Amino acid sequence: MKKLFRFLFKIVVWFVAITMGFVVLFKWVPVPVTPLMVIRYFEQDSEQRTFWKHDWVSINEISKNMQLAVICSEDQNFLNHNGFDIKAIEKAIEYNKKGKRVRGGSTITQQTAKNVFLWPERSWLRKGLETYFTGLIELIWSKERIMEVYLNSIEMGKGVYGAEAAAQYWFKKPAAKLTQYEAAAIAAVLPSPQRYKANPASAYIQGRKAWIVKQMHFYGPFSYDKK
Template identity: 45%
Template sequence: MANRSRTRSRRFLKLAGKILLYFILFSVLWVLLYRIVPPPVTATMILDGNGITKDWTPLSKIDPDMARAAIAAEDSKFCSHHGFDAEAIEHAMLRNLRGGKIRGGSTISQQTAKNAFLWQGGGFFRKGLEAWFTVLIETLWPKYRIMEVYLNIAETGIGTYGVQAGAMRYFHHGASQLSPNEAARIAAVLPLPKKRAAIAPSGFTRRYGNSIARRIGVVRRQGLDACLK
């Protein structure tokens, strides 16, 4: 009986090792592919019952203030961290312990990893995969590519993905023509795209957008977007 048990254990460990190895190889190849090829579709898009409106646009064709607005709103340390913001994670954990609403724990890199390769929602398993894919894109992609993918697959409205589609939806012109205020409004929508609108915003969305617009200048002056140049 003991020998059978050891044999089963060895077989299980061997099988688990193969599965892990295949997953690592597959995920690395997947990330390398998306370094060159625009993600054709994501799990979030597939599961969206409102249809999909998107238009991939190179970062060079997106007004620089859009990336600055994303950095100002989502991740001021984007150019200096390696995928994770320890301080933001610590603050999020403290807020969670106090029963407060967690904000600002995820970096742009983490959000890109989640949006491109995974699905929405929480859970330790999905968070673990998110951390793995974050490490991969930070290792295998330049920061420029991370921002490019983020701005093209992030949900910017109901059934709307990417800042090009968002700009056309809200302002009737392309992302290359975004003003600082328009870029800030789109950035203000990103956390809750199904509940906020960038056009004629009111209440918190308007105040938040105005705050982001002011911080765009800070990002520019302090070179917080230097890794994108």
């Protein structure tokens, strides 16, 4: 039993050391590829398989409109919480008890942890690891860095990852020049980027886009120094 405990202890120590090392590394270094990019690549038909579109840019090269659009659509308490929005989680639980559709309560930090370090399939193991990485990210990264990684890694269309690639793909312009409505259109497809299009937008996406822009006006100017 002692040998078993020693072996398990070593595994835990190595796991913590390696994962913390990656989190520290990605505090400064761009994330070159995510597990989801690789998974989506192999999901394609082998004869028509193409690599993902992904162009890393700094947060200063991503329009404030894009940053605010995802805060308003995905996580309005992003600048105030420590990785977990308890009220949003409670609302999601209540919502899911009443209806058939599953509604998540994931914050931008949780989504970043999942996108960068984990796989998309729902399971208790993945959720546990997501919680672990979320805590590490909030401890080691700034809110601005979390947003930078999030906006450079998230899926924003079929085979399209990150704000720069999405801006070029949907609107033929750099992410720095996205307008409120263009940023809102991209944010509107995030719940299901494989299914929806930012441009031309369906009636559903048009409705979501209008709602996001309204929330952006209510939210107003923001700063990462707020926390």
